[in-house]
Amino acid sequence: MIAAIFVFTYLVIVLYIGIFAFRRSAHREEAEDYFLAGRSLGPYVFLFSLFGTNMTAFAILGSSGHAFNNGIVTFGLMASSSALIIPLSLLFIGTRIWALGKKFGFITPVQMFRDRWECSHIGTVIFVVQAAFLIPYIIIGVMGGGTALNAISGGRVPFWFGGAVVAMVVMSYVFFGGMRGTAWVNTFQTVLFLCFGAIALVVIGIGMGGFQQSAEALLALPGTSPLLTRERVSPLFFFSYTFIPLSSIAFPHITIFCLTARKMNQFKKTVILYPFCMLALWMPCVFLGVMANRMNDVPQIQQKIEARRALAAEGPGLTADERDTLREKMIADDVLLLLLERYAPIWLAGLLGAGIMAAVMASDSQILALSTMFTEDVFAFYGGKKRFGEAAQVHTGRLFIILITIVAYAVALRAPQNIFDLAVQYAFSGYAALSPLLVGALFWKRSTKWGALASTVWAALSVAAVALFQYLVPAPAPGPSVVMWSVAGIEVLSRTPGGTAVFGFMPVVPMTIISAVLLVVVSSLTSRPSASTLARYFKPGA
Amino acid sequence: MKRALLLIIVGALFVLHQDFWFWRAARPLVFGFIPIGLFYHACYTVVIALVMMLLVKHAWPSELEDRVGDEAKGREGDRAVDSSPPLPIAPRRGGEQ
Numbered sequence: 001m002i003a004a005i006f007v008f009t010y011l012v013i014v015l016y017i018g019i020f021a022f023r024r025s026a027h028r029e030e031a032e033d034y035f036l037a038g039r040s041l042g043p044y045v046f047l048f049s050l051f052g053t054n055m056t057a058f059a060i061l062g063s064s065g066h067a068f069n070n071g072i073v074t075f076g077l078m079a080s081s082s083a084l085i086i087p088l089s090l091l092f093i094g095t096r097i098w099a100l101g102k103k104f105g106f107i108t109p110v111q112m113f114r115d116r117w118e119c120s121h122i123g124t125v126i127f128v129v130q131a132a133f134l135i136p137y138i139i140i141g142v143m144g145g146g147t148a149l150n151a152i153s154g155g156r157v158p159f160w161f162g163g164a165v166v167a168m169v170v171m172s173y174v175f176f177g178g179m180r181g182t183a184w185v186n187t188f189q190t191v192l193f194l195c196f197g198a199i200a201l202v203v204i205g206i207g208m209g210g211f212q213q214s215a216e217a218l219l220a221l222p223g224t225s226p227l228l229t230r231e232r233v234s235p236l237f238f239f240s241y242t243f244i245p246l247s248s249i250a251f252p253h254i255t256i257f258c259l260t261a262r263k264m265n266q267f268k269k270t271v272i273l274y275p276f277c278m279l280a281l282w283m284p285c286v287f288l289g290v291m292a293n294r295m296n297d298v299p300q301i302q303q304k305i306e307a308r309r310a311l312a313a314e315g316p317g318l319t320a321d322e323r324d325t326l327r328e329k330m331i332a333d334d335v336l337l338l339l340l341e342r343y344a345p346i347w348l349a350g351l352l353g354a355g356i357m358a359a360v361m362a363s364d365s366q367i368l369a370l371s372t373m374f375t376e377d378v379f380a381f382y383g384g385k386k387r388f389g390e391a392a393q394v395h396t397g398r399l400f401i402i403l404i405t406i407v408a409y410a411v412a413l414r415a416p417q418n419i420f421d422l423a424v425q426y427a428f429s430g431y432a433a434l435s436p437l438l439v440g441a442l443f444w445k446r447s448t449k450w451g452a453l454a455s456t457v458w459a460a461l462s463v464a465a466v467a468l469f470q471y472l473v474p475a476p477a478p479g480p481s482v483v484m485w486s487v488a489g490i491e492v493l494s495r496t497p498g499g500t501a502v503f504g505f506m507p508v509v510p511m512t513i514i515s516a517v518l519l520v521v522v523s524s525l526t527s528r529p530s531a532s533t534l535a536r537y538f539k540p541g542a
Numbered sequence: 543m544k545r546a547l548l549l550i551i552v553g554a555l556f557v558l559h560q561d562f563w564f565w566r567a568a569r570p571l572v573f574g575f576i577p578i579g580l581f582y583h584a585c586y587t588v589v590i591a592l593v594m595m596l597l598v599k600h601a602w603p604s605e606l607e608d609r610v611g612d613e614a615k616g617r618e619g620d621r622a623v624d625s626s627p628p629l630p631i632a633p634r635r636g637g638e639q
Contacts, residue, residue: 072580080583080590081559087594088552092603099606211575219568228568228577235562242559264607268598275591283584287576539609 004153006350007357011169014185014361018173021181031380034178034394035107035372041183041260047270049183050257051277052190053365054086054248060193060285060356061144065332067289069308071227074289077241079282083275085245091271093249094258096442098267100537101259109255109438110377116441116537117449118529120381125453126437127377129460130252133430134366135408137251141363142167142412151337152353163412166357170364171405175398179260182364189358194277196355197284199348200340204288207343214294223309224293240506247431250438253369285336292335298342304332315477323477363408371400429466429508433459436516440523445538451523455515462511466500548601555593558586
């Protein structure tokens with residue numbers, strides 16, 4: 001319970017930061033000040049806040065849980081690929097977005113698309129699809145909050161109450177502080193959870209009597225030795241994952257965040273230091289997640305290991321429902337908390353628990369982004385701002401924050417799926433498939449609104465198709481996948497134990513490639529924007 | 543030439559991520575406890591940071607800053623020469639903090 005007190009104290013601190021930001025704001029009724037912190041963020045707030053914004057519940061809870069069941073491959077799948085793709089996209093795409101925002105006053109990506117491609121309702125379609133993909137990401141935050149508070153309090157705080165508390169706190173500081181409050185809270189949170197990783201590694205390492213013995217013991221058992229290699233996934237699956245970080249720059253909260261930097265130079269530190277931040281956070285979480293397999297004396301961990309064994313050994317003979325029940329038992333998003341409970345002194349577990357809360361509360365930026373998009377791309381665009389004024393626009397944004405939090409909370413209470421899978425399968429893949437829109441708008445003169453529409457509709461339909469396919473075809477037991485469609489002996493579409501495979505790749509690969517192809521083909525067949533618009537975006541002769 | 547070299551380095555970095563050579567190997571355990579596959583990716587992440595340093599130094603899109611600066615000067619100066627159509631959004635207000 002002491003740990004829970006630490007966490008609640010932490011929640012009060014972040015709430016205060018949001019209110020402090022509100023009081024510090026000189027132009028609190030102005031949209032640009034509320035939604036973009038007046039484009040005034042300095043280099044370190046920009047770096048830590050951007051990193052914190054990208055790291056949601058899955059970064060700590062999901063990554064260690066994924067590593068617990070899949071092994072060290074988790075780091076290469078998400079961390080090192082993100083450490084390469086995200087800084088590159090910030091350097092080449094983020095800086096261009098910043099420059100256009102500064103030049104033309106854009107606040108949201110849809111505003112840029114509407115201006116760049118001379119469209120209005122197509123922009124609204126893009127808004128709807130972006131918003132639909134963003135909501136699962138927000139739900140992750142609420143679910144992560146519920147899971148974390150439940151585990152930290154030793155089960156005394158129920159999931160529904162923990163989720164409600166986290167949702168309320170996040171909603172409050174976003175409501176009051178807007179982008180400035182969110183960025184300050186994110187900076188504080190990022191520093192906390194970066195420290196958390198190192199401290200947790202040392203404390204748990206000492207508690208386990210050193211990792212050497214544990215690593216050797218894991219290698220000695222046939223059931224756990226594959227966790228120290230990457231043999232549980234195929235190279236094609238591993239390659240597929242490098243497409244997932246393309247989603248980062250296409251997430252509206254990241255695109256919008258690129259507009260908050262005071263100077264373009266502020267991207268420099270972020271681009272260089274981002275890989276180090278990834279290493280500092282993910283390495284301890286992944287490693288500890290794998291090492292948790294040695295904790296045979298903790299009943300909850302034992303239960304997960306037993307479920308994994310049962311699924312591997314008896315899976316093919318079980319019904320789909322029985323396999324799903326075992327998969328539910330295997331969910332390991334709480335392993336890090338269980339490790340802390342087992343090895344850290346209670347006061348330290350509380351402090352580290354606050355670090356975990358910092359990571360799971362990263363849904364603030366998504367909530368703010370959704371509110372920004374609604375007020376700018378719908379309310380202001382369809383005349384609300386002109387009719388009711390800018391102050392009404394900011395009030396609408398705040399009201400929207402309350403509504404979206406309530407919706408996300410209600411869904412989180414009913415969504416049973418693993419945090420990690422939920423994020424990857426819906427939000428990440430969808431945004432990766434939307435990334436060609438940004439590349440087309442910024443680098444390709446010939447791109448058109450119809451190409452953008454084709455690409456957007458494809459992204460939405462393909463995400464819905466994957467979700468429907470996985471709903472209709474139950475996941476098989478670990479082992480060979482179920483081939484649904486093959487041509488000349490080549491597997492085209494398969495249902496795998498972890499999801500779907502198209503030609504052996506994760507769906508994100510064909511989704512992104514076809515989205516890019518559609519943008520190119522449809523744009524080539526339709527008329528380009530006017531010369532005057534193109535002249536504002538591209539240098540003559542470019 | 544410099545751009546081509548940077549492009550090759552980034553391409554090589556992408557290829558190095560797909561390290562099939564340590565796919566089924568856990569040993570050697572670096573420092574006695576880090577599987578080689580994990581250690582490789584940790585080192586790889588550090589190398590990425592170094593390459594990013596190179597890119598920031600040699601491929602920084604400084605022309606974007608110049609264009610933003612030029613636009614700002616243009617807006618402050620003779621507005622008659624600005625033939626851009628009106629933007630679909632409100633112009634930016636306020637200064638930097």
